[in-house]
Amino acid sequence: MIETMLELYDARKDAKDWLEFWLDPDPKKACEKAKAAVHRVFYAGTDNVRRRPSLTNLNKIVKDFITVCYDRDEVADFLIYVAETETEWLEGRYRRISYRSSLKKNIDTAVLYCENNFPEGRFNLRLDKLKERANALYVYAGGF
Numbered sequence: 001m002i003e004t005m006l007e008l009y010d011a012r013k014d015a016k017d018w019l020e021f022w023l024d025p026d027p028k029k030a031c032e033k034a035k036a037a038v039h040r041v042f043y044a045g046t047d048n049v050r051r052r053p054s055l056t057n058l059n060k061i062v063k064d065f066i067t068v069c070y071d072r073d074e075v076a077d078f079l080i081y082v083a084e085t086e087t088e089w090l091e092g093r094y095r096r097i098s099y100r101s102s103l104k105k106n107i108d109t110a111v112l113y114c115e116n117n118f119p120e121g122r123f124n125l126r127l128d129k130l131k132e133r134a135n136a137l138y139v140y141a142g143g144f
Helices: 001-010 011-022 027-042 055-068 070-093 097-117 124-137
Strands: none
Touching: 001 011, 011 027, 011 055, 011 070, 027 055, 027 070, 055 070, 070 124, 097 124
């Protein structure tokens, strides 16, 4: 069993990340690492905007984080961050309509997660601001 775990650790980056997280589970650290990965999807370096971010990579980062992290607060914060980052990226772009469905999916995911896990509305203010920014981008397409 140990040999198999070591082979898996060496063979797959996903497995390595998962094993390292569970050896020393730190949801805040995992969230910051995932946020940095999301930022790299939309920006090269600190301020260089990517022309066409890989939404496949973005979806994989989100899926991997949600699968590993058990802290509801960190997951909610991360899901909102994903939508905020995509909105920020879109605010500086000319051709935005092709990213509308992706942004809508990310906002809906964050809203649904927060509604299901925080009925007291802890993240409502942040979500409302996010929806306002997104609606301003897509007024001509019916908004959100």
